[in-house]
Amino acid sequence: MFDFLGYEFMQNAFLAGILASVICGTIGVYVVLKRIVFISGGIAHFSFGGIGFGYLVGVNPMLTTILFSLGAAVSIGVSKKKVNLQEDTTIGILWxxxxxxxxxxxxxxxxxxxxxxxxxFGSILAVSRQDLYIMAALSLIIISVVSVLYKELxxxxxxxxxxxxxxAPTDALxxxxxxxxxLSVVVMIKVVGVILVIALLTxxxxxxxxxxxxxxxMISLSIAIGAFYTSSGLVISYYANLASGATIVIFSSAMFLLATLYKEMKARKERRDMLGS
Amino acid sequence: MMEGKGGAAKVMSIEGLWVSYGNQVILKNIDLDIFENDFIGIIGPNGGGKTTLLKAILGMVRPTKGKIRIFGGRPEDAKRYMGYVPQRKDVPQNFPITVFEVVRLGRYSNRGLGRRFNSQDDEATLEALKSVDMASHVDTEISNLSGGQQQRVFIARALVNDPKILLLDEPNIGIDVAIQKDFYEMLRRLNREMTILMISHDVTAISSYVKTIACLNRVLFYHGTKEISKEDFEKVYHCPIELIAHGQPHRVLEEH
Structure with a gap:
């Protein structure tokens, strides 16, 4: 059944999916709780400029994307904290x-x-070894920062x-x-693409x-859930011959919907039981 | 150090404080001396600058003019003497965090950037939770508590560094009237060990528990007493108020 793992591109795809899950699981939790989903969307879309720039100058687009996405993050952050600019305006313009x-x-x-x-829309099946190395290095940086500054975050x-x-230096943080x-956006771009990054983050x-x-x-569970979503989506897309990034997003959303319904039904049952007793 | 009534030491002095946002003057020429074990209730209309005054004391808002001295130093250098309980609407109500973690975050100033909390922080956290009778809820998620219990947790967070001055911004909002008396009794108990400055809308309720009342509407009226003249009150609220006399409300609450 796991014959698809015989291909190197499928191995790379799975490793990329796992790395993306670790990162989106960790950073996604902060994105959701801090309510910066729209800001993250702005950063992701701005980084598309970096992809084009990479092609123009002839280097791996992931490297130029790092510069662009960091530039967007700092601009949005500074304009919110130091300049009297309306945040959603900045985001919309950068987007x-x-x-x-x-x-x-x-x-x-x-x-x-x-x-x-x-x-x-992502091309997880086209992840090269070099892409994987860049993704792994970025993941290492992200995880180290989060573990050292867990209390601050x-x-x-x-x-x-x-x-x-x-x-605490809250603006800098x-x-x-x-x-x-x-950086998370860069890790995920190959997996689901600029437009669908928000799905994996949230x-x-x-x-x-x-x-x-x-x-x-919440972080550890979110990583496990992300890994389950991306690998299941990948397998489904392989057998059904569908676009992988899009399949991952649709599968994740369906699962989230089911989980929400389950939680709601459980809460209702508990309320009923409490009233009944 | 200067001394006030009954020989209490001065903990804070505010002289000629002005605060403006842009062209808008929020606080106008405020003078205020606060002494050890004072329990001051600050009342006044919305937009009258109550929260801004607390934030200036906490060093979060820069004065346009004038100065604030806390134990002789600038507010920025006096953070360790102060415990702050913000308005409840400013605190996220649906966040996966336990009571213990919320309170321990108050120990941040003792640790600083990149250092982990240690057993000393854990002990201080438990102590603070005990002092507000919430030690049995350490592992509860904050959003599963009632409004009054949440407020106690946020007070514990402010107490975790053994402050000398406790600043509370509308602490009674979202607390059942039934348990408000317990809540104020707790503050009264804490007041034996620290100075308390509390903002409130609820004149009737606070007047039974605070020692003195200040009225603030850009300008501050404070005579170091619990009685406020009708003239001051009308100046603060810009309308005649017949009902509020500070003698009467005492009984209103005590009867509960």
């Missing part, structure tokens, strides 16, 4: 500039026509103002969190929220 830049850069680059579609996610009173989101974390009472558990 479209990134997409526009990407298209222009790709148009300027000579040579073979590239598959933009695969960057918009909890503080600013739960109650930023109180953190401020405590003398907020911008750092956005940078972690930016769906596993939201599913996990239904069954967790503290942050540590």
């Amino acid at each position: 479209s500039i990134g997409m526009a830049l990407g298209i222009i850069f790709v148009g300027l680059s000579k040579g073979y026509a590239i598959d933009l579609f695969s960057y918009l 909890l503080l600013i996610t739960f109650d930023e103002e109180f953190g401020n009173v405590q003398g 907020y911008i750092l969190l956005l940078c972690l989101v930016a 769906i596993p974390a939201s599913t996990s929220r239904l069954f967790s009472h503290n942050l540590r558990r």
